[in-house]
Amino acid sequence: MDEQKLNRTIAIFGCGEVGATLAYTLVLNPICNEVILVDPKTDLLEAQVRDLNDATFRGNNGTRVRAGTPRDAAQADIIVITAGAKQKPGESRLSLLSRNLNILRTIFSAMQPINPHAIALLVANPVDILTYFARKLSGLPESQVLGTGTTLDSARLRGVLAQRAEVAPNSIDAYVLGEHGDSQFIAWSSITIGTTPLEQALPEGHFTPNFKQEIAEHTRGAAAAIIASKGCTAYGIGNIAASICKYILYDVRCVRPLSYYQPDLECCLSMPAVIGRKGIVRAMPMRLDEGERRELEACAGHLRGVIDGVEMELKAKVELQSALEKETVRGGDGSGS
Numbered sequence: 001m002d003e004q005k006l007n008r009t010i011a012i013f014g015c016g017e018v019g020a021t022l023a024y025t026l027v028l029n030p031i032c033n034e035v036i037l038v039d040p041k042t043d044l045l046e047a048q049v050r051d052l053n054d055a056t057f058r059g060n061n062g063t064r065v066r067a068g069t070p071r072d073a074a075q076a077d078i079i080v081i082t083a084g085a086k087q088k089p090g091e092s093r094l095s096l097l098s099r100n101l102n103i104l105r106t107i108f109s110a111m112q113p114i115n116p117h118a119i120a121l122l123v124a125n126p127v128d129i130l131t132y133f134a135r136k137l138s139g140l141p142e143s144q145v146l147g148t149g150t151t152l153d154s155a156r157l158r159g160v161l162a163q164r165a166e167v168a169p170n171s172i173d174a175y176v177l178g179e180h181g182d183s184q185f186i187a188w189s190s191i192t193i194g195t196t197p198l199e200q201a202l203p204e205g206h207f208t209p210n211f212k213q214e215i216a217e218h219t220r221g222a223a224a225a226i227i228a229s230k231g232c233t234a235y236g237i238g239n240i241a242a243s244i245c246k247y248i249l250y251d252v253r254c255v256r257p258l259s260y261y262q263p264d265l266e267c268c269l270s271m272p273a274v275i276g277r278k279g280i281v282r283a284m285p286m287r288l289d290e291g292e293r294r295e296l297e298a299c300a301g302h303l304r305g306v307i308d309g310v311e312m313e314l315k316a317k318v319e320l321q322s323a324l325e326k327e328t329v330r331g332g333d334g335s336g337s
């Protein structure tokens, strides 16, 4: 990689609920000089830019927000993708796939050439599948394409365990791993409060199969419960995405469960990694017990199945297109002879 020049610019594709909340979080906690918003809804885009800038004028805030084109966004240090359809109440994240994959394709082709040092951060759902395809569409090195993955689910897990154990959430080390979706799982065997294993840290008799099931259901269903009442989730993910941007720009080297390519599983899913200026600095191997390893393999198998389905569909489309082109050429020859 050439020597990198840091402009401290963050581009956000999509200025709906999630994109605007992320931009607002970046304005309130300034970590960059400029936020570039890109959205085909031009009236919404202009209104969001004006409203967000109003939030910067009161203090001595150095962050400016502006509307941009995909080509402007392509030169940013971090390119965040929140563009895409969101779940309707009761809808699964995977059902958004074909719509959001088309949007992703449009975005990456409109951005070429991309700053070779840029980090692409995927937020739109289904985030693990989109992260997998963004690696291919962006042309960026593997380590520079990542998804928010289960960082939000893990924060929710820490929140609920903190209530049960009556300690601060940041004293809990706990990870939800795998898919940011229904096949996610909790790595129970490694949870600690401070340095004390969870089972020992909870009051005696609390760490039962029922407790584990209840917490797992809470974590897995948290987004759906919020969407059922307000139609979207935005503050949690806005905050998580803003902190990931900070870890990248300031080379913080935090360990977080981000979605990134797992060569042995041939898909993107969340496992702990060190995050810094170059994106995924390195994987942080995690000891899983036998049951957790089985859950990881089932989760990867499920994601791999979805990826295979998409790839087969893409291949069939290309073959059909080339057959149609050949037919047109033959038809043209026939009429001309």
Ligand SMILES: NC(=O)c1ccc[n+]([C@@H]2O[C@H](COP(=O)([O-])OP(=O)(O)OC[C@H]3O[C@@H](n4cnc5c(N)ncnc54)[C@H](O)[C@@H]3O)[C@@H](O)[C@H]2O)c1
Pocket (backbone or CB within 6 Å): 013, 014, 015, 016, 017, 018, 019, 038, 039, 040, 041, 044, 082, 083, 084, 085, 086, 087, 096, 100, 103, 106, 107, 122, 123, 124, 125, 126, 127, 148, 149, 152, 180, 232, 233, 234, 237
């Ligand atoms: N990863 C997570 O943890 C997480 C959490 C919450 C939401 N999400 C996902 O984030 C996505 C956005 O959710 P939302 O509530 O902001 O939706 P929204 O409908 O409010 O906003 C989406 C925006 O994307 C824009 N868009 C569409 N095509 C575009 C393109 N080519 N370029 C730029 N912008 C484009 C739309 O015009 C719209 O303004 C959804 O897929 C949702 O499921 C992910």
